[in-house]
Amino acid sequence: MNMNQLVTMLTRMVSNRLLNWGIRRMNAPKSGERQTPQQRSREKAAREAVKRARQAARITRRLR
Numbered sequence: 001m002n003m004n005q006l007v008t009m010l011t012r013m014v015s016n017r018l019l020n021w022g023i024r025r026m027n028a029p030k031s032g033e034r035q036t037p038q039q040r041s042r043e044k045a046a047r048e049a050v051k052r053a054r055q056a057a058r059i060t061r062r063l064r
Contacts (some may be wrong), residue, residue, distance in 0.1 A: 029035060035043075 029039075
């Protein structure tokens with residue numbers, strides 16, 4: 001691995017983390033604000049989707 005690849009990889013990792021942090025922060029509930037039932041159901045569906053994605057990733061790692 002040369003220096004250019006190393007710098008590119010590190011830059012990509014940092015930018016992805018910053019982007020994810022910003023998205024989570026933007027979508028986070030504000031303090032003292034109550035959730036609507038639609039928000040609760042959307043968050044529950046998102047958690048279930050993440051759970052299924054992690055499970056699929058585990059299964060595909062086992063298949064390799």
